[in-house]
Amino acid sequence: MSQNRVDEYRRKFVMALGGTAAAVTVAQGFILREANAAGEVSSRPLDKAVTSDKRWGMLIDVTKLTDGGAGMVEACKKEHGWGNEADSDEAQKTHWARVVKVTDKLTKNSFSLPVMCQHCEQPPCVDVCPTGASMKRADGIVQVNKHLCIGCRYCMMACPYKARSFVHEALHDQKPYSPRGMGTVEACNMCIHRIDNGQLPACVEAAPDAVIFGDLNDPNSTLSKTLKDIGGKQIRADLNLNTGVRYHGI
Amino acid sequence: MASQAIIFRETKGSKGFFTLLAVLGVFLVLGAIAFFYAEHHGHHVTGMNNQTVWGLPHVFAIFLIVAASGALNVGSIGTVFSKKLYQPMGRLSALVAISLLIGGLIVLVLDLGHPDRLIIAMTHYNFKSIFAWNIILYNGFLALCGMYIWTMMDRKVKGFYKLAGFSAFTWRLILTTGTGSIFGFLVSRDFYNSAVMAPLFIVMSFAFGLAIFILVLHFAYKWTERELGEVVMNRLRNLLAVFICGVLLLELARHLTGLYIAQRLGVETFILRDGGIYTQLFWVGQILLGSLLPLGLIFCRKLANNRTALLLAAAFTILGGFAQLYVILIGGQAYPLTLFPGAEVSSGYFDGAINSYAPSIWELMLGVGGVALALVMVTIGVKVLRFLPDSLSDAMVDPLK
Amino acid sequence: MTSKFSNILLAAALAFAGLLAGCDSAPPPTNLATAKQKAEQCVEPTAEMRRNHMGMLMHQRDATMLEGIRTKQHSLKECVNCHVAPTKDDGTPLHYGDEQHFCTTCHAYAGVKIDCFQCHADRPEVAQDPNYQHTVGSAEGHHFTQGVTAAAEPTAAEVQMVAQPQQGAAK
Structure with a gap:
């Protein structure tokens, strides 16, 4: 032959x-994958640009999180590989998400919740970024375009949620789908690579009973219906940033 | 009008000139070493972390940038407000302004996570960012100061002297407004988000810039054995006192506002009472040594016409300026973000805790390197071009007296 | 004096010409064997790739970052998947720092410094996904998928043939 x-x-x-x-x-x-416990995923073909028709968001029911969201944080860590920097000290290590315990000063009522990038509609980090590296994609996902990031850290000064981390040292063997590198700022990007491929974010998959992911712009999505039904609060709602990550039970 | 015309002359290439350059050169080299070290290893070798993201280099950088616009004031008073006494110092004033700004910017740029991407900062602008506006303002300031010097040095363009002086003065006010607004526009931090940051930074620039100018002027004349009379220095002395009082007034307004608003009470009591090093720096560094002591040195009758007292006052003003910026920058970041008002928060990531920051030797070396660069530029500037009047003796600047 | 100066000029010109001639000489031996096992040709003709791969990557990078377009034809991840093989002694893929890394072979020769791999993975994630190589042609937009619907199921003989690709690639 x-x-x-x-x-x-x-x-x-x-x-x-x-x-x-x-x-x-x-x-x-x-x-469109029919709503399961964790919500809907993207149906966009890979060669079509995102539009503002959709706005991705999630509702985290804190009352159903038995571990306060530690499992979600672990899933994020595993997915993106952050937090294992060898040379950085504890305050310098990257944190895309963390579990915060909140106790009211007067009533002593207490709860825990996972805190990460809240994917604001009016993100302060995007406003202040001098080069436009800190950006909000048309579908509402806030992320860092590391190709433009000069590492000035102004976005970290601006973020009310301390959601952003600066990479303090050289990294090796990053995840192929989640590029991260020294001298740039990074944060939760809602697992943008998974969303684009029609999957749920890693943290949502890790807590399918407590989190609903979906399209905030679609009044018929499970997410929107549930939000309408049981409500969903924002952290620092007073700042009027209209966050894409909402919580129930805080 | 003075019967004798002011003559400008370059400084001589004496032994002192080269000694000064050699000493400053050492600090430049140390700064370069610090930069390459941090650039190679990453910022984990510095004191910064994800809570305190702007550290000592930013204190140096912002001090120099703020002082730069203030140093131009001496020239502006001569040009814009037509005060004849200040006009001979216009050239030096603009040179110091340019030098300080470049010294500050170099520190700022070299502390970036990606200094190699400076070209991106110059080509990609997000016009909603005050930081991006500042990049334009810095470049414009350098250009306008350059033109201002040109109109003072070249008779052919003397017709544009007023225009250049006015433009540079207006521009510098906008520039310092921009620098103050870098903090004023931060919605998430109670210690910063206030419009008062812009005027505060402007009046700070008046004080710091003048203090530096006084020191530069004195030593430039002393080391080149030129005459510098008390008429000039006493004008600057009184001006410095006015500016220091201006800073105190706006700081008072800022902190009173903070104490009045319950939402800001936490961070205010932290800075003013419970903040440890930041409280000490505020009361001892900024207020006592940086403001009250210089005012005492200036207004004490026994010290009238005392040059040493004035130089000390200027030096302590600079010290107070560093203390003030350290408190604003590092102190403001040390206080944790408020995620849930009225609640205590804790986490494995320093939520609700006072953030630590210990400056590293590398950051100090980088910052001092920026100062050295500014001084090198002034030293070489007065050597190669005619920046310094031959004499600023009393008879020369104020012959009627 | 003048002749000395012109001599220096001449020498400099000659050296520059030599440099240019050097640039024209054959490019370095890039290791294409790994990729050739998977496809006979790269996503674009080789000459095109040599000259313009950086432009394609740049274009793709902005499309992906800003618009979420994740086609595979010009994706850096797919370059790495196809061109970087687990050929180290311990069976792991090469790093960009290794001389034999596909990108390094040419960049070292051309004196090009890139910062792609400060952030991007410089090798496929073999351990996590033994089938990583199959991502070639596995989704929309890649040239391998054009006309996919018309493709017939491979016969057993064909599968056998591809399963031993070295024989084909060696010739």
């Missing part, structure tokens, strides 16, 4: 493999 023929067969084979995988992706993507 000639070399050309071999190559042709190989190509066909690879195509077929690709086809199978593509079909899976398509099935996952084009049909």
Whole structure:
């Protein structure tokens, strides 16, 4: 058999493999996955730009989180690989999410909740960034475009939630889907790579009974309906940032 | 009008000139070492962390930048307000302004996480960011100061002297407004988000810039054995007192506002009473040594016409300025963010805790390197171009007296 | 004096010409074997890739960051998946710091300093996903998927043939 023929067969084979995988992706993507316990996922084809038709958000029911959200934080850590910097001290290590315990000074009523980037509609970090590296994507996800980040840390000064971290040392073997590097600022990006591929954020998958993920712009989404039903509070609502991450039970 | 015209002359290439350059050069090298060290290893070798994100380099940088716009004031008083006595100092004033600004910017830039991406800061602008506006303001300030010097040095463009002076003066007010607004626009931090930051920084710039100018002027004349009379120095002496009082007034207004508003009470009591090093720096560094002591040195009758007292007053004003910026920058960040008003918060990530910051030797070296750079620029500037009047003796500047 | 100066000029010109000639000489031997096992040709013709891969990556980077477009044809991740193989002694893939890393071979020769891998993974995540190589042509937008629907299922013989790709690649 000639070399050309071999190559042709190989190509066909690879195509077929690709086809199978593509079909899976398509099935996952084009049909809006019906609401499960954790909400809806994206149906956008990979070659179409995001639009502002959707605004991704989530509702975290603190009352249903038995661990205060520690499992969610762990899932985030595993997904993105943050927090293991060898040379940085505890205050310098990166934190995309953390569990905060809140106790009212007067009533002593206490609860715990996971705090990460709240994906504000009016994000202070985006306003202050000199280069536009700190950005809000059309679908409401706030992230750092590390290609433009000069590491000035002004966004960290501006964020009311201390959601952002600065990478204090050189990193190796990052996750291929979550680039992170020295001298830039980073934060929760709602697992943007997973959302684009029609999956739920890692933290949502880790706590499917307590978190609903979905489209805040769609009044018929499970998220919107639940929010309308049981409500969802913002941290520092007084700042009027209209956060995309809402909490029940705080 | 003076019968003798003011003559400007370059300084001589004496032994002292090269000694001064050599000493400053050592600090420049130390600054460079600090930069390359932190750049190579990452910021974990510095004292900064994810809670206190702006550290000692920013104290130096902002001090120098603020002082830069203030140093131009001496020239502006001569040009904009037509005070003849100040006009001979206009050239030096603009040179000090340019030098301080470049010294400050270099510290700011070299402390970035990605100093190599400076070109991005110059080509990608987010016009909603006051930081981006500041980049434009800094560049414009350098250009306008350059033109201002040109109109003072070149007879052919003397017609533009007033215009250049007015533009530079207006621009510098906007620039310091921008620098103050870097803090004023921070919605999330109770210690910062206030419009008073802009005027506060302006009056701070008056005081710091003048204090530096007084020291530079004195030593430039002493080391080149030129005559510097008391008429000039006493004017600057009284001006410095006015500016120090201005800073005190706005600080009073700022802290009283903070104490009045319950939401800000926490951070105010932290700074004014419970903040440990920050409280000490505020009361001892900024108020006592940085404001009251200079005022005493200036107004004490026994010290009238005493040059040493004036120099000490200027030096303590600078010290107080550093203390003030340290309290504003580091103290403001040390107090934790309020996630839930009226509640105590805790976490494995310093929520609700006073944030620590211990400056590293590298940050200090970088900051001092910036100061050294500014002084090197002034030293070389007066050597190669005609910035310094041959004499500022009393007879020269005020012949009617 | 003048002749001395012109001699220096001449020498400099010659050296520069030599440098230019050096630039024209054959490019360094990039290790294409790894990728050739998976496809006979890169996502664009080789000459095009050599000259313009940085432009494609830059374009793709902005499309992905700003608009969420995650097609695979010009994705850095797919470059790495295809070109960086687990060929270290301990069976792990090469790092950018290693001389034999696909990107390094040419960048070292051309004296190009890049900062892509300060943030981006410089090698596929083999340990977590043994099938990482199959991401080639596994989703929309990649050239391998064009006409996918028309592709027939491979026969057993064909599967056998591709399963031993070295034989084909060696020739």
